[in-house]
Amino acid sequence: MTPVTDLRKTVESFWAAAEARDWAAFAKTLADDVVYTLPQTRERIRGKETYVRFNREYPGDWHARIERIVAEPGQVVSWVRVTVGPEETHAVSFFTGDERGLISGVVDFWPEPYEPPAGREHLVERY
Template sequence: MTATTDLRKTVERFWATAEARHWDAFAETLAEDVVYTLPQTREKISGRDRFVQFYKEYPGDWHLRIERLVAEPGHVVSWIHAAVGLEEMYAISFFTFTGDGLINSITDFWPEPYEPPAGREHLSERY
């Protein structure tokens, strides 16, 4: 099994090469049979070539920045800041790996912002 610090570095490289549009290096972080899941849109992309093409074709001038990574044996979770043009959002991604340290699954959660329900102002503060 690959060390947790190596898995963390793989996810750092995944995001850095995506941001830099270095598609060959990006693909090198992925297992051939990687599965990418987007629960909000109920989409699943299977296979390295299709997944890399998905990123290549993503519309707009998008940029990514890691906010935080949490790594444990066999798993890494990333919290990223994404900007597409003037729109900014955060995402949480869950990564799993093959025995040789390649990413074999990614599940992305891209929450939509919303206003909190009325009546709990006494419990929370807005930022």
């Protein structure tokens, strides 16, 4: 396998383990010194144990479904649809990998939906 294939499979395993709440399998996808960054809240988590705990303790009955994954050497981007009860949102995650194909970095973006500005209704289709 190539490094692209390895990291892509690691990211697929990461999301499957998160959805299954299989924290042992989730931890196996991560480098010991993984760094998780949330730019919108300006939070950073360092280390496998802390990152696993962050996810394990995250409140609510959330579920994640992969919409799309794009992979290239050393990095993978995933678009995931997340539901928490009746609420639905999307996340875009940028993963970097180490030489073993483990996740060494994750940067998450959780865009909030908003209403578009007036004046472009004639150009767009709303869905």
